[in-house]
Amino acid sequence: MSTVRVAIVGGGLSGLYAALLLEQKGWRDYVLLEAREALGGRILPLRLGRAPSGASNCFDLGPTWFWPSVQPKFAQLTTELGLHAFAQHASGDLLVERAGEGEPRREAGYFSQDGMRIIGGMNALMTALQDRVDLARIHTDQRVCTLRVAGDEIELTSQNAAGWMTTWRAQHVLMALPPRLADTTLEFVPRLPPELANSWRAAATWMAPHAKYLAVYDKPFWRARGLSGEARSARGPLAEIHNASMPGAQAALFGFFGIPAQVRANVPEDILRAHCRAQLSRLFGPEAAEPLAEGLKDWASDPLTASALDLAEAATHGSAAPARAESGAWQGRVTGIASEWSLRYPGYLAGAVDAAERGVASLLGAANSTRKCEMQ
Numbered sequence: 001m002s003t004v005r006v007a008i009v010g011g012g013l014s015g016l017y018a019a020l021l022l023e024q025k026g027w028r029d030y031v032l033l034e035a036r037e038a039l040g041g042r043i044l045p046l047r048l049g050r051a052p053s054g055a056s057n058c059f060d061l062g063p064t065w066f067w068p069s070v071q072p073k074f075a076q077l078t079t080e081l082g083l084h085a086f087a088q089h090a091s092g093d094l095l096v097e098r099a100g101e102g103e104p105r106r107e108a109g110y111f112s113q114d115g116m117r118i119i120g121g122m123n124a125l126m127t128a129l130q131d132r133v134d135l136a137r138i139h140t141d142q143r144v145c146t147l148r149v150a151g152d153e154i155e156l157t158s159q160n161a162a163g164w165m166t167t168w169r170a171q172h173v174l175m176a177l178p179p180r181l182a183d184t185t186l187e188f189v190p191r192l193p194p195e196l197a198n199s200w201r202a203a204a205t206w207m208a209p210h211a212k213y214l215a216v217y218d219k220p221f222w223r224a225r226g227l228s229g230e231a232r233s234a235r236g237p238l239a240e241i242h243n244a245s246m247p248g249a250q251a252a253l254f255g256f257f258g259i260p261a262q263v264r265a266n267v268p269e270d271i272l273r274a275h276c277r278a279q280l281s282r283l284f285g286p287e288a289a290e291p292l293a294e295g296l297k298d299w300a301s302d303p304l305t306a307s308a309l310d311l312a313e314a315a316t317h318g319s320a321a322p323a324r325a326e327s328g329a330w331q332g333r334v335t336g337i338a339s340e341w342s343l344r345y346p347g348y349l350a351g352a353v354d355a356a357e358r359g360v361a362s363l364l365g366a367a368n369s370t371r372k373c374e375m376q
C-alpha cells in the first residue's frame with residue numbers, strides 16, 4: 001500500500017474543489033474518498049434528460065442560489081468554469097396562505113436578495129469541476145470509518161456498500177465532510193483533543209434538517225395568472241415555495257417543507273408527495289396537480305448529511321469551528337475544509353469554496369516552510 005500526500009474525505013463541492021486546487025499546484029499525489037455512489041454531497045440534481053428545446057433539464061434538490069454581491073469569489077469561480085448564471089425569476093405576485101384563512105392572498109412579489117442561479121443547476125458546477133480533475137484519483141462508494149495516526153502517516157479505513165474494507169495511507173487529511181459528521185461518525189485513533197471534538201459536534205450542518213419537494217411542468221402556467229411562482233404558507237406542507245424554472249429547460253416549482261423532520265419521518269413519501277401536489281394545485285391552479293415529474297429529498301433522513309443532533313435544534317449559520325488541532329497527535333495532520341469550517345460563509349456553497357481554498361493554501365504553506373527548513 002503506497003502513501004499519498006493528501007487524502008480528501010468527502011466528494012461534495014469542498015472536496016472536489018480542493019482536488020482541483022491541489023492539481024493546479026502540481027500535487028497529483030492524492031486520493032478523494034466519497035461514501036456515496038456519486039459526487040456532489042448536498043448538491044443533488046433531479047435529472048430529466050433533455051428538455052424539448054434540447055437544453056439540459058436538471059433541477060436542484062439541494063442548493064439553488066448564490067449571491068454575487070456578497071460572494072464575489074464564488075461568482076468569479078462560476079465564470080472561470082464557463083458556467084452561465086441567471087437571476088431568479090421574480091416578476092408577478094407572491095401568494096400568502098395564513099392558517100385558518102380561506103383563499104390565499106396575493107401580495108406584490110419580491111425576491112429580496114440578488115439571488116442568482118446556474119443554467120443546468122448547481123450540478124453543472126460539479127460537472128465542470130469533475131471535467132478538470134483526474135478521475136482516477138477519486139474513489140466513490142468508500143465510506144471512511146477510521147483515521148489512525150501511524151508514525152508519520154495517517155491510516156484511513158473505508159468500507160464500501162458490499163462491506164469490503166480498504167486501508168489508505170496519507171501524510172495529511174483534508175476533511176471535506178461537515179464537522180458534526182466528522183465528530184459523530186468517524187473514529188479517530190487516538191481521539192481528537194476534546195475541545196476540538198466538542199466544537200466540531202456543536203457546528204450544525206446547514207440545511208440538514210430540511211426537505212425539498214420539486215414538481216416539473218411543461219410550461220410555467222402560473223405566469224398567465226400574474227403569479228411569480230413564489231408562495232409562503234402556514235397551512236403547508238410546504239412553507240416556502242419558489243419558481244425553479246430555468247431558461248431553456250422545462251418549468252418547475254419547488255418548496256421547502258414546513259413540517260419538522262421528526263414528523264416527516266413518520267409519513268410515507270407518497271403521502272407527502274400527494275399533499276404537496278394538493279397544495280400546489282390549491283395555490284397555482286389545477287394544472288399543478290399533474291406534474292410531468294417530481295422529486296423529493298429529505299436531507300434529515302440522509303446519514304451522510306444529517307445526524308441526530310441536527311434534528312434536535314434549529315439550524316443557523318453559526319460561527320465556524322476551528323479547522324485543525326493546535327496540539328497533540330493530530331496537530332498538522334487533519335484540516336477541516338467543508339463549508340461549515342469557512343470563516344466567511346459557513347454553511348453556504350461559497351463557504352465550501354472558501355474553506356477548501358484556505359485548507360489547501362495552509363497545506364501548501366506548511367509544505368513550503370518544511371522544504372525551506374530542510375534546505376537551511
Ligand SMILES: Cc1cc2nc3c(=O)[nH]c(=O)nc-3n(C[C@H](O)[C@H](O)[C@H](O)COP(=O)(O)OP(=O)(O)OC[C@H]3O[C@@H](n4cnc5c(N)ncnc54)[C@H](O)[C@@H]3O)c2cc1C
Nearest residue numbers: 010012013014035041042063064065144207339347348349
Ligand atoms: C436543501 C438545501 C438547500 C441549500 N441551499 C443553498 C443555497 O441556495 N445556497 C447556498 O449557498 N447553499 C445552500 N445549501 C448549502 C450547500 O449545499 C452546502 O454549503 C454545500 O453543498 C456544502 O458542500 P461541502 O462539500 O462542504 O459538504 P457536503 O456537500 O455535505 O459534502 C460532504 C461529502 O462528504 C461525504 N461523506 C460524508 N461522510 C463520509 C465518510 N465517512 N466518508 C467519505 N465521505 C463521506 C458525503 O457523502 C458528501 O458527499 C443548501 C443545502 C441544502 C441541503
